[in-house]
Amino acid sequence: MYILALLIVILTGCNQPNREPLYENVIKRPFSDPACKDELSIKVFGESLVGGTVVILISSSDGRIIYKQEHPASHLIGYGLMGEEATNIARMEEYITKRVDEFFIDDHFSNPAISLDETFDNDYSELESWNSIQSDQTAIGFYYLIGEEAGCRIAYSKKEQQTLTYFCCC
Numbered sequence: 001m002y003i004l005a006l007l008i009v010i011l012t013g014c015n016q017p018n019r020e021p022l023y024e025n026v027i028k029r030p031f032s033d034p035a036c037k038d039e040l041s042i043k044v045f046g047e048s049l050v051g052g053t054v055v056i057l058i059s060s061s062d063g064r065i066i067y068k069q070e071h072p073a074s075h076l077i078g079y080g081l082m083g084e085e086a087t088n089i090a091r092m093e094e095y096i097t098k099r100v101d102e103f104f105i106d107d108h109f110s111n112p113a114i115s116l117d118e119t120f121d122n123d124y125s126e127l128e129s130w131n132s133i134q135s136d137q138t139a140i141g142f143y144y145l146i147g148e149e150a151g152c153r154i155a156y157s158k159k160e161q162q163t164l165t166y167f168c169c170c
Contacts, residue, residue: 021045022052023097027104032156032163034111034138036061042103044073049093054100056144058163066156067163071146076100078148103144113141113155114166121167129164132157141166 021043028037039059046052054076058067076099077092085091114134120127133139139155146152149170157164 019045022049023100025100025103029104029109031058031140031142032060032066032158034140038066040104040142042100044096044100046073049096050074050089054146056103067154069146075147075150078145108143110141110143111139112137113139113153124169125167126165129157129166132159133164133166135159 022045024041024043026039026041026043028039030036031038031040038061039057041055041057041059043055043057044052045055050073052073054071054073056067056069056071057065060066073096074092076096077086080095080099081088081091112134113136114130116134116137118134120130133141133155136158139157141153141155143151143153151169152165153167154163154165156162
């Protein structure tokens with residue numbers, strides 16, 4: 001059974017680490033440590049931009065992967081296109097590339113991630129993660145939107161030694 005599964009992976013090209021992205025945005029800026037620049041990337045892999053997969057990856061300055069999420073590339077469209085535009089492939093591809101280009105704009109980052117006067121919301125946050133991030137006023141927050149309304153805020157918790165989602169709504 002293992003050999004059959006391995007053969008399927010090899011023949012279909014799944015999980016090829018050397019496969020080039022169709023489109024990407026890669027930046028270096030402080031995230032896990034205000035004194036060091038991490039590498040943040042969003043890349044679209046697959047046969048097409050619209051049918052591909054978006055990989056959001058953050059690697060610390062020492063090369064450790066500290067955050068990774070995968071979503072269908074079409075989730076970058078959300079409510080961005082309506083009516084006929086929502087079925088026009090060229091317009092959809094244009095919109096996806098625009099979202100990738102704007103994914104790491106400065107307005108999506110906050111320092112501190114959670115100020116001391118911000119109020120915890122039990123509906124969209126987990127208290128332990130919130131407290132871990134809020135207790136470190138040097139933590140840098142990052143906000144991103146996936147899908148139609150899934151806005152998430154993440155930050156690296158020095159206490160937990162990992163990136164935590166401290167707010168995710170709708």
